[in-house]
Amino acid sequence: MKKISVNRQQNDEKIEKDQRCGFIGLIGRPNVGKSTLLNQLVGQKVSITAHKAQTTRNRILGIRTVKNTQMVFIDTPGIHPAKKLLNRKIVAYATETLRETDLNLWLIEPLPENSLKKDGLSVLHREDQEILKMLSGKEKRTVLVLNKIDTILQEQALVSMDKLAKLGDFAEIVPISALKSTNVEHLVDTLKKYLSIHPFYFENKQVTDVSERFLASEFVREELFMRLQQEIPYSVAVVVEQFEEDQKCIKIACNICVERDSQKGIIIGKKGQMLKTIGIAARKKIERLLGNKVHLALHVKVLKQWSSNARHLRNLGFN
Ligand SMILES: Nc1nc2c(ncn2[C@@H]2O[C@H](COP(=O)(O)OP(=O)(O)OP(=O)(O)O)[C@@H](O)[C@H]2O)c(=O)[nH]1
Numbered sequence: 001m002k003k004i005s006v007n008r009q010q011n012d013e014k015i016e017k018d019q020r021c022g023f024i025g026l027i028g029r030p031n032v033g034k035s036t037l038l039n040q041l042v043g044q045k046v047s048i049t050a051h052k053a054q055t056t057r058n059r060i061l062g063i064r065t066v067k068n069t070q071m072v073f074i075d076t077p078g079i080h081p082a083k084k085l086l087n088r089k090i091v092a093y094a095t096e097t098l099r100e101t102d103l104n105l106w107l108i109e110p111l112p113e114n115s116l117k118k119d120g121l122s123v124l125h126r127e128d129q130e131i132l133k134m135l136s137g138k139e140k141r142t143v144l145v146l147n148k149i150d151t152i153l154q155e156q157a158l159v160s161m162d163k164l165a166k167l168g169d170f171a172e173i174v175p176i177s178a179l180k181s182t183n184v185e186h187l188v189d190t191l192k193k194y195l196s197i198h199p200f201y202f203e204n205k206q207v208t209d210v211s212e213r214f215l216a217s218e219f220v221r222e223e224l225f226m227r228l229q230q231e232i233p234y235s236v237a238v239v240v241e242q243f244e245e246d247q248k249c250i251k252i253a254c255n256i257c258v259e260r261d262s263q264k265g266i267i268i269g270k271k272g273q274m275l276k277t278i279g280i281a282a283r284k285k286i287e288r289l290l291g292n293k294v295h296l297a298l299h300v301k302v303l304k305q306w307s308s309n310a311r312h313l314r315n316l317g318f319n
């Protein structure tokens, strides 16, 4: 597995003694901006994002090493009441992460206007009430991150923070906009003091634990998420069948697995136009990631009801 790394100027600087290091979980309900924040924190796209909920399906590490500090962020799937087997598995990835972290960032969106008049737990969305319960039972510290402050007035952010502060014993409350990168560096500075002295877990230049192969499949899935409607994004899984480099380019072939024949037709589109558009957009993203010319072949395959079938899920890597 080839590791994805960047050449950061600071990595060339002398690493001081007394390294500080820790695992930091990004926890929250779907669509609050966890993956957007992870990408900002590591300075490159290692986790896909979309305006639809339940985009992330795996635990994805984003590693940020500056001088003597290494922060290992863990992006997790959004926590929600899950019925389908696939969703139960991905929510478990998130809740199990809580056992392994040194510190957790609980991402939350600004409270809606009708909540600003309320007090106590009722200001929270039901899913956030459950997450608060999970975090409260843990001895680890939680930093509450109020994301998407670019969508509200400062006054509303202050009232939101005031109400949220009363709900738990948070180490800090930090307002940010992950999308606009507002206050993200302040968040990083704030986190440093919660890391223990420990040798680095990863090499200085490594930014993620996922392979280029996995990211290629995720970039295809991101295009499917962005361009398809209703239940279809939730019925697709992307599997890389070929990933080979020759002198001219990297040849990648992916199977897009769907649950029903009708979904296959929609993804292929009239005269294959939809699949072609998805392929071109995904290829451009993969070329940017790999810094190489890519030949991308996409095939759509029906794998009946894969998201509710334990054997299919295992074969697709959801253990
Ligand atoms: N306006 C605004 N939008 C944001 C911000 N952060 C994220 N978003 C948007 O919110 C949507 C969801 O972002 P993601 O990063 O995919 O959210 P997530 O929490 O990882 O979602 P799941 O993986 O489904 O749990 C995307 O459309 C982002 O562009 C922000 O600070 N401001």
Ligand SMILES: [Mg+2]
Pocket (backbone or CB within 6 Å): 034, 035, 036, 047, 048, 049, 055, 056, 076, 077, 078
């Ligand atoms: Mg995500």
